[in-house]
Amino acid sequence: MTDMAASCTSCGECVRPCSFLQQQGTPLSIAQQGATDRNLLAAYGCSLCGLCDAVCPESLSPSGMLRAMRSEAADRGLVDLKAYAPWLNYEKMGASPFFRRDLIPPGCTIVFFPGCSLPGTRPDAVLELFKRLRLMEPAIGLVLDCCGKISHDLGLTDRFTALFGRLSQRLRHKGITRILTACPGCSKIMRNYGEGLDVTSAYEVLAAGTLPTPPASPLNVVTIHDPCPARFDPAQQTAVRQLVQSCGYQIEELPSHGTTTRCCGQGGMVEGCVPGTIKQETRLIAAEAAGRPVISSCASCSDSLTTATAAGHVVDLLINKTDFPAKPVSSARRWLNRLKLRFARIL
Known part of the structure; x- marks a missing residue:
């Protein structure tokens, strides 16, 4: 908040396209209100989509500030997690042994990670993507799991760290060094937190092949x-x-x-x-x-x-x-x- 209070000029570029900022005010005004309970909880009205970052002429990251505010609110115990139970239960079940799967052949160093939503809505398409990727990378494996983005975005740092840490440690233990993702959210999480893992969109790999x-x-x-x-x-x-x-x-x-x-x-x-x-x-x-x-x-x-x-x-x-x-x-x-x-x- 300190950096935002010192650098934001309240030019309004980020406010114009954003319904959340239209209600809450410029990033400067939010930062100036400080870390009050009410101000921290207000951050949960932001989608963290990053449009404000994209249009900011000062190259600031209001979305980064708002996510940090969420984390502080969660650390203080201010957040009523019952409101987010559908998402958190979805994440918990998706990361459970009953839905996880590691299909990693011997000597495999690259896996296809389709995420949660694509397998849930289009399982046949996941199999088709995996089939096409295997034509290009014959030794590729398949990992069904959850990256923890829900906990991450809700500011539940300990929960996210445990969930993603378990996943990344398991992949490294099995010799995986490269991940092909189908979910943009998984791509972003893994690139930001998957130290030592090369993360590439599966769409880039497919587009680089013979179309x-x-x-x-x-x-x-x-x-x-x-x-x-x-x-x-x-x-x-x-x-x-x-x-x-x-x-x-x-x-x-x-x-x-x-x-x-x-x-x-x-x-x-x-x-x-x-x-x-x-x-x-x-x-x-x-x-x-x-x-x-x-x-x-x-x-x-x-x-x-x-x-x-x-x-x-x-x-x-x-x-x-x-x-x-x-x-x-x-x-x-x-x-x-x-x-x-x-x-x-x-x-």
Whole structure:
């Protein structure tokens, strides 16, 4: 807070696109209020999406300050975790032995880590991605687990450290040095905390391979939603667009894309304390899409956007699935899908 109070000029660049800052004030005003209980808890209304960081002319990180405020609030015991029980239970179960799986052949140093949401919503697509990656990296393994991003973003430092530490230690013990991710959130967590691990988006690997020649006349026009964890990841953004185009689709960009992409509303579990956030944010993205199908590389984003407009995941196009879902995948179906992967015969 001290650095923000000293450097923020309250220019308003970050306030204009952000509903949270429109209510709470500039990062300077938030910092000046200090570490009061009320001010710390207010940080849970921020999605931590990083749009404020992207547009700040002073190169400050308001989202970093707000996440630190969350951590302090959690350390003080101010947070009512009951509001976030659905997310925390999802994380706990996803990281449990019943849903974890390490499929690591002898001599394997690289694994595919699809995360939580993609296996829960598209298990067949996970298997197809793994199949394609094996053609390029024959000795690749598969790890089903949770990276702990939920605890991380809620400021539950001890819980996150234990969960991610167990995962990273297990991977290193088994000789894994490189991870190919399908979830932008997992990519960001592993790059920031997976010391010694080379983390690359699976989409970059696929796009670097031999792609089919797209038809002379594109099949359809789509638009791309860049997930906020990939906001500062141009390599992944480019790879996703290459894959979409290789499937024969023409891309028309959203006004908010790349570094200025909008959060789908799932970020930071804001829905737990501000119900209606997902509906509000997905409607804004749907308005920008103006009837064009929206393609994302984040399964959570795709699921959220489905409530407001036609939306799919880039892997849907890769497996030629163009009948995008009419509603989000139910919780029960997500767990059945993850069990399907947990016990599937793969290698």
